[in-house]
Amino acid sequence: MAKKKSFLSILALTVLLSLLAACSGNNVESGKNNNGGKSTATTTSHTATNAPTDKPLDKVTFTYFNGVAGKKDKNTNETTIGKLLEDQTGVNFKMEFLVGDLNTKIGTMVASNEYPDVLIPDAAIDKVIGSGGFIDLTKYLRDDQYPNLKRVFGPYLSQMKSSDGKIYILPFSTVVGDYVPDPNINQGAFWVQRRVLKEAGYPEIRTLDEYLKLVEDFVNKHKDEDLIGMVSLTHDWRFFATANPPMHLEGYPNDGNVIVDMTTHEAKTYSAADSTKRWLKALNDMNAKGLFDKASFVDNYDQYIAKLLSHKVVGFFDYGWQFNNAQLNLKDAARQDPAQDDYVYFPLPVTFDGGKDQYLDPPGFVNNRGAGVTVSAKDPDRIMAYFDTLLKEENQIMKSWGIQGETYEVDANGRFYRTEEQIAKIDEQFREDFGFKYYDWDWPQYATNSSFADGNALSPGLQPEVFQVGLTAEDKTILDKYGVKTYAEMFAAPDDRPWFPAWGIPKEQGSAQQIWETRKDEVTKKYFPQLVLADPSKFDAIWDDYLKAFGKLDTADYEAWTTAEVKKLIDLKK
Numbered sequence: 001m002a003k004k005k006s007f008l009s010i011l012a013l014t015v016l017l018s019l020l021a022a023c024s025g026n027n028v029e030s031g032k033n034n035n036g037g038k039s040t041a042t043t044t045s046h047t048a049t050n051a052p053t054d055k056p057l058d059k060v061t062f063t064y065f066n067g068v069a070g071k072k073d074k075n076t077n078e079t080t081i082g083k084l085l086e087d088q089t090g091v092n093f094k095m096e097f098l099v100g101d102l103n104t105k106i107g108t109m110v111a112s113n114e115y116p117d118v119l120i121p122d123a124a125i126d127k128v129i130g131s132g133g134f135i136d137l138t139k140y141l142r143d144d145q146y147p148n149l150k151r152v153f154g155p156y157l158s159q160m161k162s163s164d165g166k167i168y169i170l171p172f173s174t175v176v177g178d179y180v181p182d183p184n185i186n187q188g189a190f191w192v193q194r195r196v197l198k199e200a201g202y203p204e205i206r207t208l209d210e211y212l213k214l215v216e217d218f219v220n221k222h223k224d225e226d227l228i229g230m231v232s233l234t235h236d237w238r239f240f241a242t243a244n245p246p247m248h249l250e251g252y253p254n255d256g257n258v259i260v261d262m263t264t265h266e267a268k269t270y271s272a273a274d275s276t277k278r279w280l281k282a283l284n285d286m287n288a289k290g291l292f293d294k295a296s297f298v299d300n301y302d303q304y305i306a307k308l309l310s311h312k313v314v315g316f317f318d319y320g321w322q323f324n325n326a327q328l329n330l331k332d333a334a335r336q337d338p339a340q341d342d343y344v345y346f347p348l349p350v351t352f353d354g355g356k357d358q359y360l361d362p363p364g365f366v367n368n369r370g371a372g373v374t375v376s377a378k379d380p381d382r383i384m385a386y387f388d389t390l391l392k393e394e395n396q397i398m399k400s401w402g403i404q405g406e407t408y409e410v411d412a413n414g415r416f417y418r419t420e421e422q423i424a425k426i427d428e429q430f431r432e433d434f435g436f437k438y439y440d441w442d443w444p445q446y447a448t449n450s451s452f453a454d455g456n457a458l459s460p461g462l463q464p465e466v467f468q469v470g471l472t473a474e475d476k477t478i479l480d481k482y483g484v485k486t487y488a489e490m491f492a493a494p495d496d497r498p499w500f501p502a503w504g505i506p507k508e509q510g511s512a513q514q515i516w517e518t519r520k521d522e523v524t525k526k527y528f529p530q531l532v533l534a535d536p537s538k539f540d541a542i543w544d545d546y547l548k549a550f551g552k553l554d555t556a557d558y559e560a561w562t563t564a565e566v567k568k569l570i571d572l573k574k
Contacts, residue, residue, distance in 0.1 A: 057090030063116035064093040066442050071097045079435030081399050091386040115374035120442050123237040125368055130509020134168035134372040140384045148391035163508050169370035170444040177451035179363050183467045183486035186320035188248050188359045189347035193314055202481040206354035215315045228313045229291030235301045245317050246275035251351050253358040256503025258562050267562035272550045283532045284539050297529040311343045332427045341474035349491045362494035366504035387444045396446050399439040400458050416456045417465040499569040516558040523549050
């Protein structure tokens with residue numbers, strides 16, 4: 001209790017000092033001051049302030065549903081960040097996160113025409129737009145009364161339009177400022193427990209065969225531990241974690257259902273290609289050896305995360321952002337007990353032949369994921385005013401870095417950094433209570449790779465000073481063994497792809513392209529489990545059945561449409 005009171009006292013004092021600074025003319029709007037737009041530690045307080053108003057706004061609570069699981073339901077004002085934003089706006093959000101099947105949940109909303117005030121439908125976005133569930137946001141993005149919305153989304157308006165010319169979604173991928181590369185791996189990789197590499201003498205693993213042998217050898221040497229060689233995530237819309245590897249193993253980034261030729265820009269599907277057959281046969285072989293977890297095809301997302309936390313899973317393919325909660329928990333444990341570092345997962349840039357990989361995403365824009373204000377919203381103007389306040393530069397600093405002196409510092413050159421003590425205290429529980437966990441992605445925001453007006457990175461993890469200080473002795477040891485300073489250096493730099501990502505190209509509800517994707521998912525979800533779990537002698541026969549089922553889809557039309565859309569995006573950016 002004493003610690004809590006002390007924190008609140010410091011917080012109150014910080015806000016008071018910021019207000020006094022505002023009265024003396026030293027406050028900063030949108031990260032700029034009178035020094036040519038460059039903030040310095042001596043003239044700028046980076047702590048969020050509560051701007052004085054003529055009349056206090058009445059408090060209001062809106063509902064917010066996120067179609068992605070993995071977080072606890074919570075009011076935003078129960079977090080430090082959310083409470084500071086409520087003090088500025090009078091607005092609180094009652095946040096609810098997905099439990100169960102996404103399409104069922106969204107389908108119920110559509111059928112009843114009753115929605116939360118703010119909706120993030122994730123993969124079901126086309127269903128909500130097609131059913132008229134969102135209001136048009138265009139006027140807010142052009143209105144000077146919402147200057148931050150206009151500043152952040154203005155450069156992207158043409159890309160944000162739906163087929164009817166209206167804008168229904170505020171995407172999460174709008175880069176503001178300079179593009180800052182990520183030293184971590186938050187995209188795809190083949191992951192393995194660090195102890196596996198340590199025991200093997202830190203070998204260079206470049207091919208799929210090398211990776212699978214590494215896993216097999218470790219499990220065979222530790223039969224008494226009841227280890228799981230590999231798992232694969234298949235739950236609901238996350239099935240792509242099992243379907244996507246052939247694309248990456250061929251040396252391409254995540255363009256979704258297609259591989260786009262870098263010369264001709266032709267888009268080709270790969271679900272029935274030799275690369276997919278080769279990937280599934282590799283899993284089939286692992287399963288025959290007792291090295292693949294059969295429950296992968298029935299486990300839900302929470303069960304998958306629990307297995308990664310169990311210390312039993314040796315390796316898997318996935319995207320860093322998708323299992324980040326598990327990885328952060330493993331890293332928290334390793335900070336408390338360095339021996340636990342053995343169970344932290346390390347990323348490897350595996351391809352079929354060991355050639356150039358493209359796991360790291362190039363800069364891109366995703367228009368089919370984001371937040372929308374629904375037709376059920378009680379007060380859209382108030383909601384959009386909250387979003388505009390959230391997009392103030394000082395509030396983007398707060399939601400990413402926190403409070404100066406509490407969760408980060410500023411050096412004499414104006415560079416943000418965190419002390420070892422601050423890094424140590426920002427564990428998963430702190431991230432949840434403070435609000436970092438709730439404001440990290442699912443709001444109108446500067447995209448992850450953005451920078452502020454003064455050159456600091458939006459994301460602390462992308463700030464070189466923070467990344468290096470945050471490395472443990474064990475991190476430094478394994479990186480040094482591979483001759484790199486960051487995890488990203490293990491991977492090839494991304495090639496420029498003006499259309500990226502192709503999976504982000506919007507598709508109309510009920511269109512031929514959307515129907516193709518739905519039916520393709522049905523076919524793959526039916527046959528992939530059979531192919532992986534079958535007796536190896538039956539694999540080819542099942543593959544032939546799969547090809548017959550897949551052949552009934554109008555794949556040529558889907559490829560032609562995607563190719564045309566890719567070329568439009570290339571022309572748009574010339």
